[in-house]
Amino acid sequence: MNNMNNMNNVYSLYKCRVLRVYDLTEEEKLFLFRFEDAEIAETWTFTPGQFVQLTITGLGEVPISICSSPMRRGFFELCIKKAGRVTDKIHELQPGDVVGVRGPYGNGFPVQEFEEKDLLLIACGIGMAPLRSVFMYAIDNRWKFGNITVINSAKTGKRLLFRKELEAMRDVAEAENIRIIQTITRDPDWPGRVGRAQEHIKYANTSPENAYVCVCGPPQAYHDIFTKLIENGYNPRNIYVTLERRMKCGVGKCGHCIAGSSTFLKYICIDGPVFGYYDIISTPGLI
Amino acid sequence: MRYVKIKGDKIYEFLERLKNYGKLYAPVKISEKFYDRKEIDDVGEIAFDYQRTIMPAKKYFIPPCEEMFEIDMEENEYREKLEEVEPFVIFGMHACEIVALRILDGVYLNEYPDIYYERRRKAGIIIGLSCLPDEYCFCNLRRTDFVDIGFDLFLHELPDGYLARVGSPKGHKIVDENPDIFEEVRQEDIDAFRAFEEKRQEMFKFKGNFDNIRYILELTMQDKLWDEESEKCLGCGNCTMTCPTCRCYDVQDIPEIGGKKGKRIRFWDSCQFRSHGLVAGGHNFRETKRDRFLNRYICKNSYFYPLGTSYCVGCGNCTYFCPANIDFQENLMKIRGREVIHE
Ligand SMILES: Cc1cc2nc3c(=O)[nH]c(=O)nc-3n(C[C@H](O)[C@H](O)[C@H](O)COP(=O)(O)OP(=O)(O)OC[C@H]3O[C@@H](n4cnc5c(N)ncnc54)[C@H](O)[C@@H]3O)c2cc1C
Numbered sequence: 001m002n003n004m005n006n007m008n009n010v011y012s013l014y015k016c017r018v019l020r021v022y023d024l025t026e027e028e029k030l031f032l033f034r035f036e037d038a039e040i041a042e043t044w045t046f047t048p049g050q051f052v053q054l055t056i057t058g059l060g061e062v063p064i065s066i067c068s069s070p071m072r073r074g075f076f077e078l079c080i081k082k083a084g085r086v087t088d089k090i091h092e093l094q095p096g097d098v099v100g101v102r103g104p105y106g107n108g109f110p111v112q113e114f115e116e117k118d119l120l121l122i123a124c125g126i127g128m129a130p131l132r133s134v135f136m137y138a139i140d141n142r143w144k145f146g147n148i149t150v151i152n153s154a155k156t157g158k159r160l161l162f163r164k165e166l167e168a169m170r171d172v173a174e175a176e177n178i179r180i181i182q183t184i185t186r187d188p189d190w191p192g193r194v195g196r197a198q199e200h201i202k203y204a205n206t207s208p209e210n211a212y213v214c215v216c217g218p219p220q221a222y223h224d225i226f227t228k229l230i231e232n233g234y235n236p237r238n239i240y241v242t243l244e245r246r247m248k249c250g251v252g253k254c255g256h257c258i259a260g261s262s263t264f265l266k267y268i269c270i271d272g273p274v275f276g277y278y279d280i281i282s283t284p285g286l287i
Numbered sequence: 288m289r290y291v292k293i294k295g296d297k298i299y300e301f302l303e304r305l306k307n308y309g310k311l312y313a314p315v316k317i318s319e320k321f322y323d324r325k326e327i328d329d330v331g332e333i334a335f336d337y338q339r340t341i342m343p344a345k346k347y348f349i350p351p352c353e354e355m356f357e358i359d360m361e362e363n364e365y366r367e368k369l370e371e372v373e374p375f376v377i378f379g380m381h382a383c384e385i386v387a388l389r390i391l392d393g394v395y396l397n398e399y400p401d402i403y404y405e406r407r408r409k410a411g412i413i414i415g416l417s418c419l420p421d422e423y424c425f426c427n428l429r430r431t432d433f434v435d436i437g438f439d440l441f442l443h444e445l446p447d448g449y450l451a452r453v454g455s456p457k458g459h460k461i462v463d464e465n466p467d468i469f470e471e472v473r474q475e476d477i478d479a480f481r482a483f484e485e486k487r488q489e490m491f492k493f494k495g496n497f498d499n500i501r502y503i504l505e506l507t508m509q510d511k512l513w514d515e516e517s518e519k520c521l522g523c524g525n526c527t528m529t530c531p532t533c534r535c536y537d538v539q540d541i542p543e544i545g546g547k548k549g550k551r552i553r554f555w556d557s558c559q560f561r562s563h564g565l566v567a568g569g570h571n572f573r574e575t576k577r578d579r580f581l582n583r584y585i586c587k588n589s590y591f592y593p594l595g596t597s598y599c600v601g602c603g604n605c606t607y608f609c610p611a612n613i614d615f616q617e618n619l620m621k622i623r624g625r626e627v628i629h630e
Pocket residue numbers: 051060061062063064065066079080081082083084085086087088126129130243244245246247248273565566567568
């Protein structure tokens with residue numbers, strides 16, 4: 001899966017060129033990249049849920065989830081929130097600029113296991129970034145999956161990630177048994193659905209006993225989402241979430257992302273960032 | 288295993304010969320209370336009876352600060368910075384520290400091998416040395432008081448010299464190339480080795496093992512002991528810096544004056560520092576001192592499955608060097624319940 005294993009230095013960077021920049025919200029932009037090296041561009045691949053380490057020369061490195069489908073060889077997309085030193089600078093990138101990338105890292109979602117099953121994706125805020133990769137992958141392999149629902153939520157309509165993209169797809173998608181639900185928690189002017197993501201689980205087109213669920217959002221929201229999922233009949237063993245930590249190396253060395261308890265100590269960067277429901281709820285300190 | 292003997296009067300000659308295999312590092316006394324490892328010119332300086340050094344041997348494999356890449360800002364390039372690693376010999380590593388090095392191997396040479404570490408590891412020759420525990424040592428509870436692999440030679444003290452176990456091809460080479468230093472092991476040497484091991488076992492403060500401590504710790508994370516003990520902690524990070532298996536590092540890109548070049552460096556970090564769990568937007572995954580304090584106990588007591596030990600090898604450094612007199616072993620004993628220990 002990781003085609004960089006044979007590289008002799010895991011921290012070495014590959015040059016990537018920015019091809020396009022799209023404004024998504026006031027704080028998030030979507031970047032389309034291509035590897036400069038043609039051979040790497042052709043062979044580099046990843047699993048939805050994995051992330052890369054992106055370097056802005058002279059400034060530093062940040063972990064970012066890949067948000068496109070691995071089926072588009074040679075290209076990948078990152079959705080990046082302006083959050084600090086490095087990400088501020090990333091937001092200044094223009095088409096033609098070059099950055100350094102290494103990866104992909106992490107376990108990713110077990111998408112092979114999801115095949116032939118229904119798929120429910122629940123995103124809160126920036127959580128839509130890694131889940132968009134799962135979603136795009138499922139669309140690219142539509143025949144492999146059953147019904148699909150995406151619940152995309154944010155505080156306000158303006159902050160809803162990929163809002164237009166998902167809106168534009170909605171009617172066509174419905175005909176393909178793909179349901180798109182976008183919901184807002186704190187926006188009186190929003191014309192569409194309101195309420196938190198978990199309140200819309202009951203509107204999903206997925207059959208609970210036959211579905212896999214991927215959740216990504218702030219960890220505080222997880223318990224509530226789990227409760228609602230189980231109430232609606234979803235199998236806890238089929239629930240996966242992604243976690244976030246401070247990361248420096250991405251390869252299980254620097255120790256920053258270590259979390260969990262003394263019987264289940266995990267490196268979020270290599271053992272995760274994707275974890276199953278039971279790992280999460282039986283390990284103090286993971287969320 | 289191959290066993291050989293070094294006669295007492297040959298030990299300094301042996302140390303002198305070690306210099307043929309690389310730069311020699313060994314413990315020396317640096318003050319009333321402290322020892323440290325340094326490069327040895329005069330082998331007479333070497334301290335055989337040291338207990339612990341102020342910096343563990345990890346410093347030779349993961350330097351406190353190192354340059355990973357040279358940054359060329361104009362070319363937008365990060366050029367790998369791999370300096371020549373000359374062969375070196377570390378003399379006098381105790382069993383616990385050799386196990387610690389193997390734990391670092393498990394971390395640094397996993398499916399993503401760290402080339403900086405790997406090159407140094409390949410260049411290093413490890414000569415172990417037997418020891419007697421002091422009140423801070425609890426390697427026996429960690430089952431790391433005796434080491435099977437991870438050294439080239441391991442020297443066990445005898446009344447009239449050293450019994451050496453040969454642990455690697457490099458070790459065989461040293462023995463083969465210096466026939467005048469080594470001789471055959473006799474029955475009385477074996478008896479003396481046995482007696483030493485027995486005496487050593489009796490000297491440990493506590494008997495038994497810490498196998499179940501990770502479960503007990505997990506079940507007592509709410510205990511008020513952690514409130515009280517973390518209250519005393521200064522957050523100085525001495526405990527992690529002196530721990531032979533702690534290896535957290537931070538990375539920074541440092542531009543040079545002029546702005547054309549720069550360095551990507553990494554340097555030791557500590558989970559006892561507030562910044563360790565801090566992410567953009569001010570959220571901290573280890574917000575309170577209690578979180579950070581307990582994090583070290585959790586991490587050190589968790590299972591390192593490739594070796595079947597915990598990440599802690601029971602060396603006692605973290606207690607010995609703690610300015611707040613926080614006793615790591617004592618706290619674990621308390622959490623486990625002293626009455627279950629058979630002394
Ligand atoms: C697995 C993973 C996937 C992520 N995916 C995305 C994504 O798809 N889109 C997105 O916008 N953000 C994502 N993040 C968060 C992103 O990495 C941080 O926003 C970013 O590191 C902030 O860096 P900064 O230099 O701008 O901020 P500063 O506050 O200046 O941070 C300084 C340094 O601290 C570290 N750091 C700070 N915050 C984080 C953090 N949240 N996570 C890890 N390291 C941090 C970085 O090394 C950073 O360079 C992800 C984080 C992780 C761990």
